[in-house]
Amino acid sequence: MxxxxxxxxxxxxxxxxxxxxxxxxxxxxxxxxxxxxxxxxxLPPAVVVVARVDGQVLESDSQSPEAEQSGDQLLFVEQYRPAIRETHLELPAGIVEEGESYTEAATRELEEETGFRPTSTVLLQEYAVATGVLRHDRGVVYADGLVPGERELDSNEFLEVTTVPVDRALERAREQPVNDSTLSALLLAREDGVLSGNNAE
Structure with missing residues (x-):
């Protein structure tokens, strides 16, 4: 070697x-x-957020997306990706701004994109992306204890927030069209055990 x-x-x-x-x-x-x-x-570093929300929180917030069923859900966003000319179902994600940690960026991006603010975050993994051509690092953050916040989209963000039951999230993410950031983040979350049971530790 x-x-x-x-x-x-x-x-x-x-x-x-x-x-x-x-x-x-x-x-x-x-x-x-x-x-x-x-x-x-x-590219600057980016963060992908696996955000778990209690179904009761969704029910109590009139601005929340309608959940597929009761119980814990993961937040997703649907957005059109001009570079590949497809609409994808993705986990919330965004660029880590200068001076931010991955967990700080996750908290900010999650609230901006979905209107929910986490009370707890943990970095599951940091890794280099597409090392054959990119100079780009990505962090995967797990967020829970979500409460309603203030949604504030960037000028180039046209997102529709949706939810998927925790126990169906990985299956749903594998349906075409599939994207790497969502799939890898959910696999890491499953491996670390935060997608099991009704509540994560």
Missing amino acids: TTPDEWRILEEVTEYETPWYDGGYDLLEQPDGSEQRYYWAE
């Missing part, structure tokens, strides 16, 4: 900058002495 010391950076070039991400390439000397360009896109 090669080590980072065996890869020498000869040049780092940013070819373009956008409000969403920067793109460019590194010219590297590979372990065998040959040279190769490796292209990348750099």
Whole structure:
């Protein structure tokens, strides 16, 4: 197995900058002495929120989405993704702003997108995304103890909030079209045991 010391950076070039991400390439000397360009896109960190809400909270809030059935639910948002021209059912998510932790970003994004504020959050996992082309980290945060807050969408967010029963969330997320952030976050949540039972610890 090669080590980072065996890869020498000869040049780092940013070819373009956008409000969403920067793109460019590194010219590297590979372990065998040959040279190769490796292209990348750099994005700020993002957070995905697995947010569990008590069905009674939904019933008591007139602004809440209608739940499929009683009991604990997970919050989802439906939104059109222009890059792939599809509408996806996704977990709430967003960019981590400068100075924020993943849990702080999760609390802010969840309230902005869904109108619910968590009283408890925990970081389940941080990981690098699509390492062959992206410089981008993602955190998965579990949130519960949700109470009604103030929804405040960004100018490019056209979201419909919906709920799915906790015990059906993973099954529903596997229905096409499927996206990686929702599926991986739910698998991590299931592995950590926060999707089992009526209430998470």
